[in-house]
Amino acid sequence: MSGGEVQEQKGGETLYGRLAERLRRDIDNGVFEANSMLASERELAISLGMSRETVRKALRLLEREGVVYSEQGRGTFVAPPAVREMARVLDGFTSDARRRGDEPGQIILAVDEMPASVAIAGVLKIEPRRPITRVKRIRTLNGRRIGTQESFLALPGSFPADDLRVAGSLYALIGERFSIHATEGLESVGSIAANADDAALLDIAVGAPLLLCERITLSERRQPFEYCEMRYVSSYRYTARINRSGPTRP
Amino acid sequence: MSGGEVQEQKGGETLYGRLAERLRRDIDNGVFEANSMLASERELAISLGMSRETVRKALRLLEREGVVYSEQGRGTFVAPPAVREMARVLDGFTSDARRRGDEPGQIILAVDEMPASVAIAGVLKIEPRRPITRVKRIRTLNGRRIGTQESFLALPGSFPADDLRVAGSLYALIGERFSIHATEGLESVGSIAANADDAALLDIAVGAPLLLCERITLSERRQPFEYCEMRYVSSYRYTARINRSGPTRP
DNA sequence: GAGTGGTCTAGACCACTCA
DNA sequence: GAGTGGTCTAGACCACTCC
Numbered sequence A, B: 001m002s003g004g005e006v007q008e009q010k011g012g013e014t015l016y017g018r019l020a021e022r023l024r025r026d027i028d029n030g031v032f033e034a035n036s037m038l039a040s041e042r043e044l045a046i047s048l049g050m051s052r053e054t055v056r057k058a059l060r061l062l063e064r065e066g067v068v069y070s071e072q073g074r075g076t077f078v079a080p081p082a083v084r085e086m087a088r089v090l091d092g093f094t095s096d097a098r099r100r101g102d103e104p105g106q107i108i109l110a111v112d113e114m115p116a117s118v119a120i121a122g123v124l125k126i127e128p129r130r131p132i133t134r135v136k137r138i139r140t141l142n143g144r145r146i147g148t149q150e151s152f153l154a155l156p157g158s159f160p161a162d163d164l165r166v167a168g169s170l171y172a173l174i175g176e177r178f179s180i181h182a183t184e185g186l187e188s189v190g191s192i193a194a195n196a197d198d199a200a201l202l203d204i205a206v207g208a209p210l211l212l213c214e215r216i217t218l219s220e221r222r223q224p225f226e227y228c229e230m231r232y233v234s235s236y237r238y239t240a241r242i243n244r245s246g247p248t249r250p
Numbered sequence C: 001g002a003g004t005g006g007t008c009t010a011g012a013c014c015a016c017t018c019a
Numbered sequence D: 001g002a003g004t005g006g007t008c009t010a011g012a013c014c015a016c017t018c019c
Helices: A015-028 A041-048 A052-065 A093-099 A118-124 A161-167 A170-178 A196-202 B015-028 B041-048 B052-065 B093-099 B118-124 B161-167 B170-178 B196-202
Strands: A068-071 A075-078 A104-115 A131-141 A144-153 A182-193 A209-219 A224-233 A238-243 B068-071 B075-078 B104-115 B131-141 B144-153 B184-193 B209-218 B224-233 B238-243
Touching: A015 A052, A041 A052, A052 A068, A104 A161, A118 A224, A144 A196, A161 A170, A170 A182, A182 A224, A182 B184, A182 B224, A196 A224, A209 B209, A224 B184, B015 B052, B041 B052, B052 B068, B104 B161, B118 B224, B144 B196, B161 B170, B196 B224
Parallel strands: none
Antiparallel strands: A068 A075, A104 A131, A131 A144, A144 A224, A182 A209, A182 B209, A182 B238, A209 A224, A209 B184, A238 B184, B068 B075, B104 B131, B131 B144, B144 B224, B184 B209, B209 B224
16 A cells, blocks of 8 residues: 655645646647547546546546536546536626626725614624625726625725725735635525616616625635625626535525 | 445445435534534544545535535534525525425416527527427416516427426426436526516516526536526525635636 | 446545644 | 644445446
């Protein structure tokens, strides 16, 4: 048994991560045809000089990304391009938009401190009236106004609006300033009619249909630190890949 | 090295699946407090008589479900209840609603065959004018009409509306009848104003804001077999847990 | 029956956190 | 430095598909 031998671990990445990256690139570049079979896990392991479990980790990663799919007893196959091109994660407005080749932007309307209302204190798990930071912005796409966004943040301190203008991304600023890193969140979507504020900010009629997205964002330690409400005009769409895996009802 | 020993594999499930189930149940029943640390992977492995990798598989499964979270160098912790109760997967209208304790229902308006339009043939990757099955339904929640749903299905054959009434679930019927099993899909959401049809079916005013959801559903072999358009009244909401894991841009 | 993915093991080293 | 999760290995058995 030669369990842990040398393990070169170069480049700061993992072995399976590098293999996944390489396979992903090959598949994107059309080295393999859609639905064609990859080499078997055992073949890959032997030819690359790594363990089969490591190959499997790379393949399971690619499967979760929608790049390949495996079937027991048959093999591992290249997913059709339509599937591969699907947006993979809803990781926020900016990258969602960038992924589709659009240029996102923002207009910062306000960054101020206010006492938490009972409702917001409830979702952020803090005491009511504790000071929170409010950030109100207009989201743009290729210069066009497509929605408003209002964030309520429970943070150790506040920051001036100019810092956000410089940083560009709210999450990047919060990560750098307060060492709070967003990991996941609960999102909820629905529809709503534009009110007078929305109408004025987005240059639409009162009563026009808007896409309403609410989000509670969690830190690494799973503490909610942001409640966020977004209202998008109907031309904007929000896209995601959905896994239908049996969760055994949480 | 006694690699593959007896491996009892009873009950048709996997070892790590049963461990995950047990931990999930204990956590739900409050055996552990929120944010409290679980036994370490090594301890669990020894005390349960299984390998550490198997314990890890169970923990990674629970982590993806949002039940626990791990931090390198610190330990594995119970996620706060708010996180655990988050809807885990958007696995279709019915279970999304059931998870929140509501009673979903449907009114089947039409099941018929029609030639595929160019647009639908495009997304389903079939030739235009090939016959497809159309299913139009009204979705209800606790008896109230909350939305319309129109599915366009590329199937080897059709079925009478009564079969769908008996089966209850469209996916269950398709799985049983044609051995096509839905695995994942691309969903897109936006907003739209109600047209005359929507208004009549949902008993709302023309122009009222609706939540528009489109879905392309894929089979196990990653062939698209359904294009589906859903329109929900604004009181209905659609909820999901979002992972913010760096995907290295697909 | 040959080949495939799915599970499981016993052990190793590494990176990290925390006292 | 003790303890934790993260990675990796070499090898085994099982369930499944396809010929």
